[in-house]
Amino acid sequence: MAQMADHPYLDRSSIQAAFQALDGRLEAPVMLIVGGGTAMLLAHGLPVRTRDVDAYTATGHLDDLGPVLREVAREVGLSSDWLNPWFETFTHVLPSDYGSRLQEVFTGQRLRVMALGVEDLLIMKCFAGREKDVGHARALLRKKPDLGLVDGRIQQLIEKGIKGAREAGDFLDDLGAVE
Numbered sequence: 695m696a697q698m699a700d701h702p703y704l705d706r707s708s709i710q711a712a713f714q715a716l717d718g719r720l721e722a723p724v725m726l727i728v729g730g731g732t733a734m735l736l737a738h739g740l741p742v743r744t745r746d747v748d749a750y751t752a753t754g755h756l757d758d759l760g761p762v763l764r765e766v767a768r769e770v771g772l773s774s775d776w777l778n779p780w781f782e783t784f785t786h787v788l789p790s791d792y793g794s795r796l797q798e799v800f801t802g803q804r805l806r807v808m809a810l811g812v813e814d815l816l817i818m819k820c821f822a823g824r825e826k827d828v829g830h831a832r833a834l835l836r837k838k839p840d841l842g843l844v845d846g847r848i849q850q851l852i853e854k855g856i857k858g859a860r861e862a863g864d865f866l867d868d869l870g871a872v873e
Contacts, residue, residue, distance in 0.1 A: 703743040704772070706735055710800065712747070712776060715766045716759075717802030724759070725752040727796065729781050729810045729818055731830075736799040737809035740833045746775065749807075750782035787821050787856065788814050789847045812839040817847055820862035831869055 731744025795811025851859035
């Protein structure tokens with residue numbers, strides 16, 4: 695099985711080629727929600743580097759697509775785990791209205807791909823809180839997100855006692871984004 699480090703970073707054209715190949719293999723409609731570097735690159739024009747597509751399906755389960763995803767990987771020359779559903783684990787931190795900020799980044803015959811909005815990406819970057827997320831978060835800040843929405847959501851999660859919320863608030867404060 696190929697490992698991520700064995701494959702180059704993905705760019706706009708390689709991601710679009712993967713989506714096109716996936717669309718051609720689907721037997722039923724699928725809608726993917728993408729975040730991370732893919733959303734930053736495709737929806738928001740930020741020049742980030744990523745080795746995978748952080749995504750989850752709004753229609754079914756990605757596990758059901760396993761064989762098809764591996765076929766796409768072979769065809770397009772990506773790692774077998776090019777589509778990474780792990781980020782869905784963290785979507786509980788998103789505001790309930792995040793769907794209103796989704797941006798369409800691909801539409802095929804059966805595949806539709808929507809990317810998280812700037813505010814929602816920033817919330818998730820604050821929760822990830824890794825060193826590599828600092829640059830991404832600063833790039834998102836240059837897109838002039840609604841910081842009241844971001845800070846308000848993080849404060850709600852702190853009040854609910856959600857794990858990592860205080861650290862996410864500190865991360866946002868350290869960026870100098872909120873007074």
